[in-house]
Amino acid sequence: MEENQNTTQKDFPDTINTQQDTPTPIQGTQEAPSSPQQNVSTPLSEILTSKDSTPFDTEQSKMEKEHQLKIEELNRQLIQSDKKKKDGWTGFFWAILAALAIRSLFFEPYNIPSSSMVPTLLIGDYLFITKFDYGYSKHSFPLSIPLIPKGRIFFNQPKRGDIVIFKKPPENNTDYIKRLIGLPGDTIQMRDGRLYINNQIVPREEKSRESWTTEVGEQLYVRYTETLPNGVVHDIYELSDNANYDNTSPISVPEGFYFVMGDNRDNSADSRYFGLVPAENLEGKARILFYSTNGDGWFFQFWRWKEFLRFERFFNEIK
Numbered sequence: 001m002e003e004n005q006n007t008t009q010k011d012f013p014d015t016i017n018t019q020q021d022t023p024t025p026i027q028g029t030q031e032a033p034s035s036p037q038q039n040v041s042t043p044l045s046e047i048l049t050s051k052d053s054t055p056f057d058t059e060q061s062k063m064e065k066e067h068q069l070k071i072e073e074l075n076r077q078l079i080q081s082d083k084k085k086k087d088g089w090t091g092f093f094w095a096i097l098a099a100l101a102i103r104s105l106f107f108e109p110y111n112i113p114s115s116s117m118v119p120t121l122l123i124g125d126y127l128f129i130t131k132f133d134y135g136y137s138k139h140s141f142p143l144s145i146p147l148i149p150k151g152r153i154f155f156n157q158p159k160r161g162d163i164v165i166f167k168k169p170p171e172n173n174t175d176y177i178k179r180l181i182g183l184p185g186d187t188i189q190m191r192d193g194r195l196y197i198n199n200q201i202v203p204r205e206e207k208s209r210e211s212w213t214t215e216v217g218e219q220l221y222v223r224y225t226e227t228l229p230n231g232v233v234h235d236i237y238e239l240s241d242n243a244n245y246d247n248t249s250p251i252s253v254p255e256g257f258y259f260v261m262g263d264n265r266d267n268s269a270d271s272r273y274f275g276l277v278p279a280e281n282l283e284g285k286a287r288i289l290f291y292s293t294n295g296d297g298w299f300f301q302f303w304r305w306k307e308f309l310r311f312e313r314f315f316n317e318i319k
Contacts, residue, residue, distance in 0.1 A: 104141045105131055108284060110165060110177070115214040116262035116269065117177060119223060119235050120163070120318070122310075126291040127318060129165050129284035134158055137280045139167050151280055157183075158258065161232030163286040163318055166260070166277050177286060178270050179234070182251070182259025189250045190272065193241025193265075195226070203227050207235065214267055221264075234319060237264045245272040258282075286318045 112125040121127075131140055135155035138146045144167070158164060158180050168176045182188040187198055195202040204224040211220050221237040228234075240246075243266040253259050257276040262268025271277065293299075297308035305311075 100142060103131075105136070107131065109290075110175070110286070112177070115212075115267060116264050117163070117179070118212060118214070118237055118264045118267075119210075120179075120263045121177070121286075122292065122313075124293045124295050124310075125289055125313065127289045128287050130287050131284045133162075133285040134164075134279075134282045137282070139172070139281055139283050144172070152282075155279070158282065158285070159232075160230045161228050161234065164258075164260065165283045165286065167281040167283065169274060169277060169281060172281060175283065176260075178260035178262050178268070180258055181228070181261045182253045182271070184253050184255045184257065186253045186259065187250050188253065188259045188271075190246055190248045193238060193243070193246040195261075197229055200229070202229070204236070210237075212237070214264075216267075232319075234263065237266070239266040248272055251276075256280075288318060289313050289316045 107128050107130060110127050110129050112121045112123055112127070115123055132154075133156060135152045136148060137152045138144050138148050138150075141147055160180060160183055162180045163177065164180050165175055165177050168174045181195070182197065189196045189199075194204075204226045207223045207225050209220060210223050211218055213219075219239060221239060224236050224238060226234060226236050246266070251259060251271070253276060256279045258279065259271045260277055261270045261272070292310035292313040294308050294310065297304045
């Protein structure tokens with residue numbers, strides 16, 4: 001016994017040795033073997049990985065599970081957030097694509113920046129043009145994207161008297177709006193302020209004399225009603241019959257081209273100035289006015305609407 005008491009245990013590497021007194025037998029059970037000293041050797045790794053967890057081990061396991069669930073929930077939220085962002089950008093893309101399709105193939109808004117079409121169209125008029133009347137060319141699309149490299153598809157011949165929007169030649173990058181006067185095969189000429197089509201004078205009737213303010217200031221115009229050969233009736237403005245371009249040489253219109261003029265005959269840069277318009281340059285036909293302002297106020301100034309909005313021009317058909 002003395003020898004055992006003085007025995008010093010080595011530093012343990014993998015096991016723990018424990019000493020116990022001889023257990024007292026319990027009645028009704030088999031007595032454990034009697035031994036002055038019992039050594040129990042248990043591997044350390046087995047203790048550390050024992051499934052018989054203590055309350056601390058149970059609480060730690062619970063915390064780890066909760067942490068794992070939080071991570072999984074966060075990942076799920078991140079995935080949903082990324083999906084929503086992706087769906088948002090996809091929806092935005094399709095909305096832009098739809099708007100471009102409508103603008104290119106069906107309708108496009110246009111505003112009047114000059115007085116070249118007075119009295120029919122005024123500065124500050126806003127209108128819709130239809131894109132399908134004359135078919136489509138590259139100029140039907142924004143920035144004249146060459147989706148149709150050359151010519152037109154689904155082409156329909158414009159009618160004399162149509163108010164058309166086109167790219168001004170020869171630059172082909174600026175939108176102009178004029179009335180179509182000459183078709184392929186026609187001969188157009190101005191003589192002393194009067195319009196001749198195929199050597200026939202176009203009848204006009206004086207309607208009134210009106211003062212109108214344009215880019216060059218206030219001017220006195222004579223207002224005429226003009227009747228084109230196909231029966232289209234429209235009003236024009238004339239300052240005189242001896243202004244610029246009131247006398248021209250005969251101009252023959254070849255196939256695939258058109259002769260256009262402004263209704264403000266003495267204040268319009270048109271085919272008398274820049275030449276004939278190729279069919280490819282046509283963008284659409286002016287159809288309806290939807291808004292008009294004289295420019296003296298802002299739309300949010302609703303208490304002044306009567307002063308600057310031309311309500312009588314809203315939703316008028318363009319002829």
